[in-house]
Amino acid sequence: MVSKPVYMDNHATTRVDPRVLEEMLPLFGEVYGNPGSVNHVFGWDAADAVEASRRTLAGLIGAEERELVFTSGATESNNLAIRGVCDRKKRKGSHIITARTEHHAILDPLNQLGRRGFNVQYLPVFDQNHSETGRIDLQQLADSISDDTCLVSVMLANNEIGVLQDLQEISRICQAAGVPLHTDATQAVGRIPIDVKHLGVDLLSFSSHKFYGPKGIGGLYIRKSRPSIRLEPLMLGGGQEGGLRSGTLNPPGIVGMAAALKYCYEGLDDENERLRNLRDRLYAGLLNNIDHIFLNGPRLDATQLRLTNNLNVSFSNVDGEALMMSMRDLAVSSGSACSSTNPEPSHVLRAIGLNDDMTRASLRFGLGRFNTEEEVDFAIEMVTQSVGRLRALKNL
Numbered sequence: 518m519v520s521k522p523v524y525m526d527n528h529a530t531t532r533v534d535p536r537v538l539e540e541m542l543p544l545f546g547e548v549y550g551n552p553g554s555v556n557h558v559f560g561w562d563a564a565d566a567v568e569a570s571r572r573t574l575a576g577l578i579g580a581e582e583r584e585l586v587f588t589s590g591a592t593e594s595n596n597l598a599i600r601g602v603c604d605r606k607k608r609k610g611s612h613i614i615t616a617r618t619e620h621h622a623i624l625d626p627l628n629q630l631g632r633r634g635f636n637v638q639y640l641p642v643f644d645q646n647h648s649e650t651g652r653i654d655l656q657q658l659a660d661s662i663s664d665d666t667c668l669v670s671v672m673l674a675n676n677e678i679g680v681l682q683d684l685q686e687i688s689r690i691c692q693a694a695g696v697p698l699h700t701d702a703t704q705a706v707g708r709i710p711i712d713v714k715h716l717g718v719d720l721l722s723f724s725s726h727k728f729y730g731p732k733g734i735g736g737l738y739i740r741k742s743r744p745s746i747r748l749e750p751l752m753l754g755g756g757q758e759g760g761l762r763s764g765t766l767n768p769p770g771i772v773g774m775a776a777a778l779k780y781c782y783e784g785l786d787d788e789n790e791r792l793r794n795l796r797d798r799l800y801a802g803l804l805n806n807i808d809h810i811f812l813n814g815p816r817l818d819a820t821q822l823r824l825t826n827n828l829n830v831s832f833s834n835v836d837g838e839a840l841m842m843s844m845r846d847l848a849v850s851s852g853s854a855c856s857s858t859n860p861e862p863s864h865v866l867r868a869i870g871l872n873d874d875m876t877r878a879s880l881r882f883g884l885g886r887f888n889t890e891e892e893v894d895f896a897i898e899m900v901t902q903s904v905g906r907l908r909a910l911k912n913l
């Protein structure tokens with residue numbers, strides 16, 4: 518028996534793993550000191566917990582401890598990276614390159630910089646008919662960089678269609694030109710192996726609640742050697758995190774985030790295999806039951822090109838919003854308007870060439886650690902019934 522409602526929106530957020538919660542609890546109770554209190558044992562204990570977590574997290578992503586700054590999440594990390602580089606007096610120029618399919622936590626700070634006089638270039642991505650749907654054209658990136666380019670920011674994994682950008686090649690191009698590279702890795706951390714040195718990035722953002730940790734905590738990796746990246750802080754105050762992020766640290770969140778990432782990387786290959794099987798079962802079931810459905814994003818067998826847990830499909834002649842509303846027991850999301858706090862239809866689906874109708878007709882499934890085969894079968898059943906009903910109503 519499936520316990521309802523069923524959650525399949527793991528790109529939006531994930532449930533805190535009970536083991537993570539267990540590791541966090543002492544930090545609300547016995548170890549409640551302020552890690553900034555350097556004069557007593559309460560502060561020392563909290564600081565020890567924070568620094569042990571920093572060591573764990575840095576080790577898991579191939580960084581050094583001094584290269585990690587704790588933030589409230591990826592939105593803040595992205596803002597700190599982008600505005601931090603661009604607000605430096607000694608930065609190189611005023612040209613910034615990004616992709617059209619970035620999250621709003623990248624696009625909005627960049628739009629603001631555009632209004633302040635920066636020249637922001639939004640690279641297109643390959644469309645649905647291309648073998649690398651959703652990826653940027655590396656030649657176009659190389660050709661776009663000039664002496665005036667001060668930053669490139671390209672996400673590692675897309676939150677709507679799951680496409681992975683070729684960050685290693687992107688970093689080679691940026692390094693050759695001496696341009697700092699930031700990546701929003703929010704959907705990738707905990708889902709694919711991450712080694713910042715291997716990726717060659719200078720700045721990398723992540724958020725704990727996307728990988729079974731608590732909300733309101735995240736981090737920014739900032740390269741400290743060859744070359745050392747210098748940032749202007751967003752917030753001023755107590756001078757925590759080397760002056761880059763003032764404000765009392767969040768020890769329960771930090772401890773939870775480190776525990777969460779540790780659990781993700783302990784069984785990553787097996788979990789990805791399991792998620793791939795669930796996703797394939799879901800797609801096969803939908804294909805088998807419903808006519809005129811279309812996969813958005815890279816082919817499912819292109820394993821190098823996509824996250825294992827993402828499935829984004831459009832159902833022609835159906836409104837995604839109406840579809841979601843008719844499935845109260847299934848939590849997914851849609852590329853149609855009004856599905857989130859942002860009233861625009863998905864800019865990502867448009868960027869890969871979908872028209873407004875097909876954008877509106879899309880559903881995004883985000884599978885996760887707690888999903889089962891039975892839940893996938895339940896989802897197939899729910900979507901099949903609802904699409905059938907909505908199409909029948911339209912044809913009346």
Ligand SMILES: Cc1ncc(COP(=O)(O)O)c(C=O)c1O
Nearest residue numbers: 590591592620622676701703724
């Ligand atoms: C790719 C990407 N970047 C940034 C964010 C923002 O993360 P947060 O809301 O945790 O700050 C999200 C969250 O949906 C995301 O998917």
